[in-house]
Structures are given as C-alpha cells and as structure tokens.
Amino acid sequence: MKVKKAVKEVSFSVQDGECLALIGPNGAGKTTLINMLVQILKPDQGTILLDGEQISGAREKIGFLPQYPAFYGFMTAVETLRFMGRLSKMSGRELEARIDEVLRQVGLAEEGKKKVSGFSGGMRQRLGIAQAILHKPKLLVLDEPVSALDPIGRREVITLIEALKKETTILFSTHILQDAEEICDRIAMMRRGEIVLDKPLSEIKREASTSVFEVEFARDPESWFEAIRKSDRWIRAERIGTVCRFEAKNRREDGEWLFIEAGKAGLDIQRFENIRESLEQIFMKKVSE
Structure with missing residues (x-):
C-alpha cells in the first residue's frame, strides 16, 4: 500500500x-x-x-x-x-x-x-x-x-x-x-x-503590485487620454467614462510619469491607483504551480 x-x-x-x-x-x-x-x-x-x-x-x-x-x-x-x-x-x-x-x-x-x-x-x-x-x-x-x-x-x-x-x-x-x-x-x-x-x-x-494603473477624474478626460495614450510607455491603454487604465512597460518609471501628467491635466483627480493582485490571485498561482 x-x-x-x-x-x-x-x-x-x-x-x-x-x-x-x-x-x-x-x-x-x-x-x-x-x-x-x-x-x-x-x-x-x-x-x-x-x-x-x-x-x-x-x-x-x-x-x-x-x-x-x-x-x-x-x-x-x-x-x-x-x-x-x-x-x-x-x-x-x-x-x-x-x-x-x-x-x-x-x-x-x-x-x-x-x-x-x-x-x-x-x-x-x-x-x-x-x-x-x-x-x-x-x-x-x-x-x-x-x-x-x-x-x-x-x-x-x-x-x-x-x-x-x-x-x-x-x-x-x-x-x-x-x-x-x-x-x-x-x-x-x-x-x-x-x-x-x-x-x-x-x-x-507590496510584491503583488502589477504594472496597471487607473486614474479616475471628476470630469471627462477624453482629450487628455487621447494625447497620453500615444506614448510608447504603454502595453495597452483604455478609457471607460472618467476612468483611464494603463498597463505600463516599466511600473515605477512610467507610473511616476503618469502621475505627473495626470496632475497637469487640471481635471481634478478622484483616484490614482496602482492595481495589485488580490490574495486570491496569488493563491491560485501558487496552487497551480
């Protein structure tokens, strides 16, 4: 046995x-x-x-x-x-x-x-x-x-x-x-x-930080978004209403640049967030390894 x-x-x-x-x-x-x-x-x-x-x-x-x-x-x-x-x-x-x-x-x-x-x-x-x-x-x-x-x-x-x-x-x-x-x-x-x-x-x-950033403005950021998305810093960029989402090539450098540019927009930032993996996502990765 x-x-x-x-x-x-x-x-x-x-x-x-x-x-x-x-x-x-x-x-x-x-x-x-x-x-x-x-x-x-x-x-x-x-x-x-x-x-x-x-x-x-x-x-x-x-x-x-x-x-x-x-x-x-x-x-x-x-x-x-x-x-x-x-x-x-x-x-x-x-x-x-x-x-x-x-x-x-x-x-x-x-x-x-x-x-x-x-x-x-x-x-x-x-x-x-x-x-x-x-x-x-x-x-x-x-x-x-x-x-x-x-x-x-x-x-x-x-x-x-x-x-x-x-x-x-x-x-x-x-x-x-x-x-x-x-x-x-x-x-x-x-x-x-x-x-x-x-x-x-x-x-x-801290280690679960991804390269994805979300910026939410108080009003429509369409023109700002269209200008920023042309940068070669992003793997992808998308906008849903007043929320702009960017996946950066370099998390720290591109994230800092995005934060500065969002501040310059004059659109009243409601939220600036570096998206993190949840504990559940980390758990599922470890379990499937």
Whole structure:
C-alpha cells in the first residue's frame, strides 16, 4: 500500500504576539499540521518548539479551537468552562473569576447559565474560543474558526479574533482568503504538504503590485487620454467614462510619469491607483504551480 505524506519537511516560526494565517486548499495538510502542534498527532520526525522547549512539555501554554468544537449539550456555558478549566488544572476562585471574564470577553455574559444545546453556531464558536483562552495560553491555535458560520456568526468571531491579537500569539488555518487578509500579520501558504509561501502580509501586498494603473477624474478626460495614450510607455491603454487604465512597460518609471501628467491635466483627480493582485490571485498561482 502506498503511503502518502500529509506534511513534508515543513519549517516555519511564529513570532511572539504575531497572528499567522495558515492557508491552502483542502488536502494541503493544514489540519494535520495543526493536530501535530496541539499534540493530537505525533510527527514521525522533526521538532516542534514553544518558547524554546519541546511542545510536549508545553501543553498548558496552548489554547486550541477545533473546526467543529464539541460540547455536552446538557451543560450550561459556565458549567462547560468550569469542566474545561479543571481539565487544565484550574480551580477555586481563580477559575470562577476567569470564567466570568472570558464570557464577557466573547460576548456570552448573558448566556452563561443557558444550556449549550440551545446555542447558535456562532455562539458555539465563541464558547469554543472562551475555553481555548480560559487558561491564558501563550499560543492560540484555531482550525477553520469561521468556515461553518453564517455571515453574522462569522463577523462576530472575526471581530473577536482581532481583539485577541492584542493578548496572545495566534495561528489559525483557513481557506477563506478574505479572513486571512483581514486579520493576519503573516501568511504561510501550504500546498501538497509543503509551505510554498511564508511572508508578512505587507510584503506580499507590496510584491503583488502589477504594472496597471487607473486614474479616475471628476470630469471627462477624453482629450487628455487621447494625447497620453500615444506614448510608447504603454502595453495597452483604455478609457471607460472618467476612468483611464494603463498597463505600463516599466511600473515605477512610467507610473511616476503618469502621475505627473495626470496632475497637469487640471481635471481634478478622484483616484490614482496602482492595481495589485488580490490574495486570491496569488493563491491560485501558487496552487497551480
């Protein structure tokens, strides 16, 4: 029987206080990698460190939200967190105070005494995050935290994750690229069990600049456009109403020249934009390589 390697020689680091998104198509190895990080699976080889020590000795420093968190429906939110806290060796006043704190933090303070069986999907995810941060982990790991939610539940959880970035280091997997772009500081992209891209989001966006520029004026720029389009700087040039679009041969030099010429036009510039590839476009290129 042929054995398939789910994860192949993956190596990356997450800096203290950073939010890293692990993205990739289904089957890329994201969940397998996360399961090794949270010690559900043991890697055949290699080392996973947290604060310089083996991950196996740092279990209490990790908070984890699986893609589909499972709770006992007959328990209330408070009872669920009390149960989870005791599993993390928390007890007494410390635990009770922390339960109140995290329920307020995730927006479930009013639902603390309600049974989990009556919770919506978004409420369950927020309760899942509450149990993951109950013991104030050093690293918070989230596996597809919003993929199964409706738009309202998704927005609630996204807002919560953004707030948690101020408190802890976060690693979350997702195939929803918009969420990765909205929340994360850095992106690690997986394909067929390997990391094919690992860069700060700001750097990815900077490198994603194309040679296409759009200039939008307050009024019809037809005569200006007809004069500018005759330059041999462009691969193509087109105009749709008050918007002029140019694909330059030299992005920096021709872009600067276009900006100066647009300013000279006296037509009141509404927008001057260097078009960038979206994260989705970059993702599709990497996946198809």
